[in-house]
Amino acid sequence: MRLNVNGADHELDLDPRTSLLDALREHLELTGTKKGCDHGQCGACTILVNGRRINSCLTLAIMHEGDAITTIEGLGAPGHLHPMQESFLHHDGYQCGYCTPGQIVSAVGMLGEAKENWPSHVSDALDGKVELSDAEISERMSGNICRCSAYPNIVDAIRSANGKGAA
Numbered sequence: 001m002r003l004n005v006n007g008a009d010h011e012l013d014l015d016p017r018t019s020l021l022d023a024l025r026e027h028l029e030l031t032g033t034k035k036g037c038d039h040g041q042c043g044a045c046t047i048l049v050n051g052r053r054i055n056s057c058l059t060l061a062i063m064h065e066g067d068a069i070t071t072i073e074g075l076g077a078p079g080h081l082h083p084m085q086e087s088f089l090h091h092d093g094y095q096c097g098y099c100t101p102g103q104i105v106s107a108v109g110m111l112g113e114a115k116e117n118w119p120s121h122v123s124d125a126l127d128g129k130v131e132l133s134d135a136e137i138s139e140r141m142s143g144n145i146c147r148c149s150a151y152p153n154i155v156d157a158i159r160s161a162n163g164k165g166a167a
Ligand code: FES
Pocket: 034, 035, 036, 037, 038, 039, 040, 041, 042, 043, 044, 045, 046, 055, 056, 057, 058
């Protein structure tokens, strides 16, 4: 099968039961995407598929032929960091860093959703413009768990990156 990851096509010979997360980490050696729980509960494995964030542990690689997959490696790299990566650095949005790739990818996806005015559980209305309050940011990032509890700085980093071309 063929996977398009960070703009490049890769031919892979995979067991059809291989998760997208394992295809990225074990077969393409893109280890930026982390495996935390492997059960859809921690968000460490968050990637973008066609611009939307998903947990890559909960889907099979074979279901994503033809999709545009973006991992943390595709957002930026040393020397040309994505604005969200810069912001996490600047605001000290991590401690051990294990959750960080998932947090950053999720934050980029979340800003895109807010820009399209998708409501969240804490939005006042189901339609209308979404203002990214701290409560909105926290709710929209609630699928990404940080065992070090860097949450206040993560919210600061996302708030600051919002509007700087980070979506
Ligand atoms: S490893 Fe996928 S959600 Fe935890």
